Amino acid sequence: MEQAAIVNGLSVDVEDWFQVGAFEEVIERGNWDSLTDRVNRNTHEVLDLFDQAGAKATFFTLGWVAKRHGDLMREIVDRGHELASHGWDHARVFTFTREEFAKDIERARKTLEDASGTQIKGYRAPSFSIDQRTPWAYMELAEQGYTYSSSVAPVRHDHYGWAEAPRFAFKPLPWADLIEIPVTTAKFAGKRLAAGGGGFFRVLPYAFSRWAIRQVNREDERPAVFYFHPWEIDPGQPRVEGAPIKSRLRHYTNLDKMSGKLRGLINDFEWGRMDLIAHREAVRLAEYGQEPFEAVPATAAEVAPA
Numbered sequence: 469m470e471q472a473a474i475v476n477g478l479s480v481d482v483e484d485w486f487q488v489g490a491f492e493e494v495i496e497r498g499n500w501d502s503l504t505d506r507v508n509r510n511t512h513e514v515l516d517l518f519d520q521a522g523a524k525a526t527f528f529t530l531g532w533v534a535k536r537h538g539d540l541m542r543e544i545v546d547r548g549h550e551l552a553s554h555g556w557d558h559a560r561v562f563t564f565t566r567e568e569f570a571k572d573i574e575r576a577r578k579t580l581e582d583a584s585g586t587q588i589k590g591y592r593a594p595s596f597s598i599d600q601r602t603p604w605a606y607m608e609l610a611e612q613g614y615t616y617s618s619s620v621a622p623v624r625h626d627h628y629g630w631a632e633a634p635r636f637a638f639k640p641l642p643w644a645d646l647i648e649i650p651v652t653t654a655k656f657a658g659k660r661l662a663a664g665g666g667g668f669f670r671v672l673p674y675a676f677s678r679w680a681i682r683q684v685n686r687e688d689e690r691p692a693v694f695y696f697h698p699w700e701i702d703p704g705q706p707r708v709e710g711a712p713i714k715s716r717l718r719h720y721t722n723l724d725k726m727s728g729k730l731r732g733l734i735n736d737f738e739w740g741r742m743d744l745i746a747h748r749e750a751v752r753l754a755e756y757g758q759e760p761f762e763a764v765p766a767t768a769a770e771v772a773p774a
Contacts, residue, residue: 474685475748477649477693478739479618480514481592482507482529485699487558489595490715491708497557500532506705508537510698515547517701517727521734526742528554528592528618528695531576534583541583550741552590553577553614560597560628561619566604573612590742592695593619596651599630603640603764610644616746618693620650623662633761635660636690637749640763647750648763649742652692654680665694670722674729681737691745694733701726 484507486495495503511527518525527544529551534541544551555561556576561569577588591614598605598619609617617640622633637649651664662668663680681692699705703723708716722729 473738474689474691475738475740475744476681476685476691477618477742477745478523478525478734479592479693479695479742480511480525480527481554481695481697482511482527482533483554483558483594483697483699484533485702485705486708487530487532488697488699488719489558489560490719491711492558494708494710504706505536506702507533507698508540510702511540511544513701513727514698515543515549517730518549518734519547521731523734523739524548524550524741525739526550526552526590528552528590529580530554530558531556531579532558534576534580538583541580542585545584545586550590550743551580551584551586551588552592552742553580553588554592555594558594560595561593561605562597562599562601564602566608569602569605570608570612573608573614577612589613589615590746591617591619593617596621596628598648599628600632606640606644606646606648606764610641610646614646616647616649616742616750618649618651618742620648621653621662621664622650623653623660625662631660633763634759636688637746637753638758638761638763639753645750647746647753649693649746649749651695652680652684654683664692665696666700667718667721669694669696669729669733670700670726671718674732677733678736685737691748692737693742693745694739696726696730701730 486503553576556572580588620633623629624631653660654663684692
């Protein structure tokens with residue numbers, strides 16, 4: 469066991485194999501109900517893995533999935549994990565207007581709460597799609613009562629990223645308690661490296677992730693934020709032949725190795741739910757403040773609550 473007092477944030481983005489951003493151009497949403505459902509099976513396998521390791525996590529779940537798997541939502545909560553929102557059907561935030569986004573997160577939250585009987589306080593944007601184009605997203609999250617978001621990847625990436633955003637927790641709105649907890653990055657040769665999980669964790673050697681999390685815990689003295697998806701531990705999932713080769717490589721590489729790597733990661737570090745991390749980071753921000761960062765332009769303050 470890694471001898472570090474810092475508890476890191478463990479999270480699962482609950483979506484099925486056909487709902488991922490890599491396939492959004494080749495699989496139509498209208499066809500989802502006709503495809504093989506594997507999210508229930510795979511999420512149960514994740515739950516069992518966490519039970520064996522004694523780990524607790526946050527499950528950022530699509531409203532679309534919660535509507536069809538109410539029993540699974542209740543089981544996530546009953547096993548001691550946090551249930552949080554991943555939006556309704558994995559549409560990226562920057563494809564919405566503010567009004568459309570408001571309806572999406574309200575619909576998802578209500579469905580998750582009805583299915584699980586618990587209050588939803590956390591949100592993660594599909595594909596980490598809150599960035600400089602969508603400052604209104606934070607205002608809407610705060611107005612709807614969310615206490616934290618984990619929706620920013622502070623890197624440059626061909627699908628997402630807000631390279632100018634802070635690496636660690638920050639308050640995007642000076643007038644609200646909402647905090648943003650970006651997914652983990654490491655530093656090397658003056659550059660930020662994506663190191664928070666997902667495809668990077670599957671494709672790269674495990675030693676890279678171990679090094680990155682140790683750097684964040686020891687040098688920065690901050691918690692890491694790690695994520696993965698239930699479909700990533702499922703090498704038996706259907707293959708999507710019509711997708712671009714780059715998307716298929718990202719999606720299918722090392723699916724058969726993921727479970728073993730996860731067990732090593734969970735055993736090597738301390739892990740906890742994201743609401744725990746959010747609370748501790750909020751206390752830290754109240755005590756130490758944060759570096760100047762204008763997540764919401766000053767002009768947007770005109771629409772802030774008095």
